[in-house]
Amino acid sequence: MKEIKTVSIIGLGALGVLFGHHLSKRMPKGNLRIIADKERIDRYRSEHVYCNEERCDFQYVTPEEQADPADLLIFAVKNDGLTDAIQACKNHVGEHTIILSALNGITSEAIIGDTYGMEKVLYCVAQGMDAVKAGNRLTYDHMGMFCFGERDPDEELTEKIKAVAEFFDKKEVPYQIIPEMFKHLWSKFMLNVGVNQTVAVYGSNYGEIQRPGQARETMIAAMREVMVLSEKEGIHLTEEDIEYWLDVLSKLSPEGKPSMAQDLEAKRFSEVELFSGTVLALGRNHGILTPVNEKLYNRIKAIESEY
Incomplete structure (x- = not known):
């Protein structure tokens, strides 16, 4: 499994802003992409996005723009936006892309896997954050962490898991590997x-x-x-x-x-x-x-x- 160097995020709700801002301060700007439609991008650029009073410095790309596949793709949309988000990400998924879905519920991984293949997907939850988002401003005391792993306990340390853990270690993203992730x-x-x-x-x-x-x-x-x-x-x-x-x-x-x-x-x-x-x-x-x-x-x- 190749080293993770490029990340794409779709969804700038609380979780997308929080982890996107964290990564943006630890990665070259061109290696982190926020996928959004043109209307949203225009709004983000005119009104800006703030995280704990800091203005976020994001690179935005529309779904139509050609892009190299991401090494890591993070879904951070609401469930009612998942179907559209899956289509919006198609230029960011390649043979070696690893996908994390931070959506609530128990079905998003299977839905994403139907389109892109379950072999690309790690089961994931984001937990422990206390973020409050009002308009374009997010505030939090605890950023929480990603918990991720394979569906079943007999697949505890796959190459996908090792790649994500190594990347999160380098970028100081709190995480926990869960043996029985489903x-x-x-x-x-x-x-x-x-x-x-x-x-x-x-x-x-x-x-x-x-x-x-x-x-x-x-x-x-x-x-x-x-x-x-x-x-x-x-x-x-x-x-x-x-x-x-x-x-x-x-x-x-x-x-x-x-x-x-x-x-x-x-x-x-x-x-x-x-x-x-x-x-x-x-x-x-x-x-x-x-x-x-x-x-x-x-x-x-x-x-x-x-x-």
């Missing part, structure tokens, strides 16, 4: 179902779910419904997985908040179908009631109906 993907999904939806419905922040009270109880109850469903799906999440995420959450800035809460505040449509929508569908498939997620789903849909 299970961790489900585990992160369980977290998102709990924390994203609860903070959004309560109109609060991480501080609200870090302390004892109704919001924290709601979050944990929503996570437990995913835990029960995981057994039926052969994933086998446990209370230890919930405790792991409660520890992660305890270290975040109390003033921070997940993306769904930021979406509802800005009157944007959220990823509720990805979270409780998926839980409700799985519950129906397995004949299991998921009342906490049903309540969260209905409340978020009601908020969005008032836009």
Whole structure:
């Protein structure tokens, strides 16, 4: 596997800005490319993009521009933008490109793999960041990290994993290699179902779910419904997985908040179908009631109906 020298990122939400800005200070400008359509690029150039009050210095490219394939391609879009993003990246994918998808949920890797081949894809989650994005400005206390690996535990240190780890070491990107990454993907999904939806419905922040009270109880109850469903799906999440995420959450800035809460505040449509929508569908498939997620789903849909 060749050394990673060039990186392309699609998606300048919180995660794209955060890690893009970090890499831009550690790579030649021409080796890091942000893929976006012309309208977005014009806006980024006129209004600029800021990360912790620093102006980001990005090289932007449109999907139509010819480009050498990236050694590493990072998807950082929302799920409803994934189909378009896959097509927008076609000039950046070559024989040796490694792909990381930092999207929420449990399906993006397979969807990307359908187009570009699963042999290029590493399973990945981004976790532990407490970034808040308002307009073109991102602020954070904890940048979090990438967790990545192959789907199954018997593929612990493939050449793709070694290449990404070596690159992240050089560029000071926090990361963790996870031996059983598909299970961790489900585990992160369980977290998102709990924390994203609860903070959004309560109109609060991480501080609200870090302390004892109704919001924290709601979050944990929503996570437990995913835990029960995981057994039926052969994933086998446990209370230890919930405790792991409660520890992660305890270290975040109390003033921070997940993306769904930021979406509802800005009157944007959220990823509720990805979270409780998926839980409700799985519950129906397995004949299991998921009342906490049903309540969260209905409340978020009601908020969005008032836009």
